[in-house]
Amino acid sequence: MRTLAAAALVLAAPVLATGSAVAAERPAIKVNRWQEERPDTSLTVGLTLRERIETGDAASFGGEPSDTSLSQRLQVHADARRNGWQGFVQLEDVRAFGRRDIGPADQNRLDLRLAFVAYETQVWGGKGTVRVGRQDFPIDQQRFLSARDGPGVRQSFDAVWADWSRGDWKLAGFVSQPVQYRDSEAFDDTSSGNVRLDLVRVERRAPGGAVSVYAARFARSTARYVDAAGEEDRQAYDLRYLGAAGALDWDLEAMVQRGEVGASPARAWAAGGRIGWTMKALAWKPRLGFQVDTASGDKQSGDGRVGTFDPLYPNAAYFTRAAYTGYANLVHVKPSVTLTPAKGLSVTAALAGQWRRETTDAIYAQPFVPLSGTAGRGGRWTGAYAHLRADYAFNPSLTGTIEAVHYEAGSALRASGRDDSDYLGVELKYGW
Numbered sequence: 169m170r171t172l173a174a175a176a177l178v179l180a181a182p183v184l185a186t187g188s189a190v191a192a193e194r195p196a197i198k199v200n201r202w203q204e205e206r207p208d209t210s211l212t213v214g215l216t217l218r219e220r221i222e223t224g225d226a227a228s229f230g231g232e233p234s235d236t237s238l239s240q241r242l243q244v245h246a247d248a249r250r251n252g253w254q255g256f257v258q259l260e261d262v263r264a265f266g267r268r269d270i271g272p273a274d275q276n277r278l279d280l281r282l283a284f285v286a287y288e289t290q291v292w293g294g295k296g297t298v299r300v301g302r303q304d305f306p307i308d309q310q311r312f313l314s315a316r317d318g319p320g321v322r323q324s325f326d327a328v329w330a331d332w333s334r335g336d337w338k339l340a341g342f343v344s345q346p347v348q349y350r351d352s353e354a355f356d357d358t359s360s361g362n363v364r365l366d367l368v369r370v371e372r373r374a375p376g377g378a379v380s381v382y383a384a385r386f387a388r389s390t391a392r393y394v395d396a397a398g399e400e401d402r403q404a405y406d407l408r409y410l411g412a413a414g415a416l417d418w419d420l421e422a423m424v425q426r427g428e429v430g431a432s433p434a435r436a437w438a439a440g441g442r443i444g445w446t447m448k449a450l451a452w453k454p455r456l457g458f459q460v461d462t463a464s465g466d467k468q469s470g471d472g473r474v475g476t477f478d479p480l481y482p483n484a485a486y487f488t489r490a491a492y493t494g495y496a497n498l499v500h501v502k503p504s505v506t507l508t509p510a511k512g513l514s515v516t517a518a519l520a521g522q523w524r525r526e527t528t529d530a531i532y533a534q535p536f537v538p539l540s541g542t543a544g545r546g547g548r549w550t551g552a553y554a555h556l557r558a559d560y561a562f563n564p565s566l567t568g569t570i571e572a573v574h575y576e577a578g579s580a581l582r583a584s585g586r587d588d589s590d591y592l593g594v595e596l597k598y599g600w
Contacts, residue, residue: 197564197599199317200304201245202256202282209250216243220320220595226490229539229577229586237267239274239320243281252289258282262320270351273319273484273535278354281324294334302326305342307369307382311421311440311461311479311486311495312406316535318484318491321349326359336373338380342366346481362389365480377411377418386480391429394529394543395466396474398430404480418443429474436477438463438495444506457504457518461487465497465526469544476529484534487520488555490573490591494532498550499523512561522550524580531580539584546583552576569595 195205201214223236245258260281264274284301302324307313316323327344343366345359369382384404391400408421422439440461447454463477479495487493493500504518524531530538531550553575560568573591581587 194564200315201243201258201599202247202254202284202303204247206247206249208252211246211248213244213246214600215245216597216599217241218595218597220593222591222593224490224573224591225589226492226573226575226591229492229575229581229589232268234590235266235268238265239263239267240265241320245282252287254286254288256282256284256286260322264320272349272351273316273321275351276321276349276357277351279349279357280355281322291332292334294332294337296332297330299327299329302347303329305329307367311482312404312423312438313367313384313481314483314486316481316484318489318534323347323481324357325365338371339369340371341368363387374409374411376413377409380406380408380410382406384480386478393429393466393474393476394538395469395471395476396429396432396434398432400427400429400434400478402427402434402478415446415448416443417446423477425477432472432474434474434478436464436475438477438479440495452507452509455506457502457506457516459500459502459504459520461495461498461500462525463496463498465524465529467526467528469528475526479536482535487534488553488557488573488591489571489593490575490589491534492553492573492575492589492591493522494534494536496532496536497524497526497529498532499525502555504555513558514560515558516556518555519552520555521552522578523548524550527580539581539586541584542580546580547578548580549578550580551578565599567597569593569597571595 198204206212218241220239223234225232225234240263242261243258248255258281260276261278262276264270267274280302282302284299284303286297286299288297304315304324324347325344326347327342329342331340345361346363346365347357347359350356364387367382367384369380371378371380386404387401389399402425404423404425406423410419419442425434425436427434442459444455444457464475466475477496482495484491500520500522502518502520504516506514506516508514527548528544530543532538553573555573557571562568571593575589577586577588
């Protein structure tokens with residue numbers, strides 16, 4: 169696989185080096201390659217290669233020796249467009265070299281990631297789009313619905329999507345079956361009616377930004393919580409306000425969930441906010457940031473009610489890429505400062521504290537994993553962590569990230585036999 173990745177780079181390099189005129193015509197490379205701006209009549213091919221080295225004991229909070237691994241993700245795609253139609257296919261090969269515990273989000277050797285047909289046209293005085301097939305659709309800040317770009321394997325959905333926009337308004341909706349990932353053989357990923365996610369969303373421009381609301385239904389045939397097990401059927405209602413005014417920027421979001429898990433009613437909620445103040449007149453343009461997140465937990469064991477918030481398909485790198493913190497049964501506070509010492513370089517330093525809302529419920533790691541032995545043991549104080557991250561764009565095609573996290577375990581973690589933990593990750597991402 170490493171030889172294949174190297175060959176891909178060698179193949180791409182001459183194309184990028186043919187001259188500045190060619191490079192200037194190339195559209196900006198996006199995380200979702202199918203969203204790149206292309207001529208209405210075009211056929212393009214490309215690739216994305218991500219190499220990430222990680223070391224630490226983040227998965228076990230000091231319970232096991234440090235684990236060092238190389239995560240490699242290679243994607244190749246073809247994008248055909250003509251007269252409003254788009255056909256997009258992307259293959260993916262994800263390897264986890266040296267990782268002790270490999271899960272569905274860590275490795276997926278040679279499989280179909282995306283394959284859809286889309287049509288865009290003017291309708292009812294606005295622009296409408298329909299997409300059918302295997303696709304992804306990150307929603308908003310991706311706190312609760314994301315393409316899961318943090319781990320090796322991104323999340324896809326077999327879905328029908330439709331959207332329409334006119335003036336200040338945007339409407340969108342989809343019905344989907346989330347892809348379930350396997351790694352037994354090539355092209356073995358599947359989806360079925362055993363897991364469903366459907367959504368309707370409305371967005372309108374507001375002072376400084378936009379307000380959006382959506383209603384979603386998440387259902388799966390088998391689910392297990394601290395206080396219930398069985399078929400899960402949840403309805404989620406989300407409200408978000410994103411905007412900026414002068415030096416101030418903000419991103420505020422809240423979600424309420426209602427439904428059932430087996431014979432037990434589910435009643436849960438979560439809210440998150442990020443605000444920042446950028447001092448553009450100063451050297452390095454410092455941005456002072458403040459983040460608060462909270463999500464409900466299960467209040468009382470054996471009461472026949474599920475109070476644990478389900479983060480659905482969260483962005484695993486929303487807190488840090490170390491994946492210590494899941495968006496369930498928590499209170500999280502994180503002040504930060506971000507500097508831009510040079511063009512293309514940003515550096516963020518942060519300190520965060522974390523508590524759990526309910527001591528009867530577990531502490532959750534990403535994406536939604538209850539840590540064994542934590543439910544009903546210890547206090548609310550989960551711990552504190554220091555977070556340092558640097559991102560650098562070498563050129564439009566190559567970016568790099570270094571991220572370090574030290575987690576100081578609190579009483580709730582130590583009561584279950586866990587300890588302080590460290591994480592270091594170095595990543596390079598190349599797109600062509």
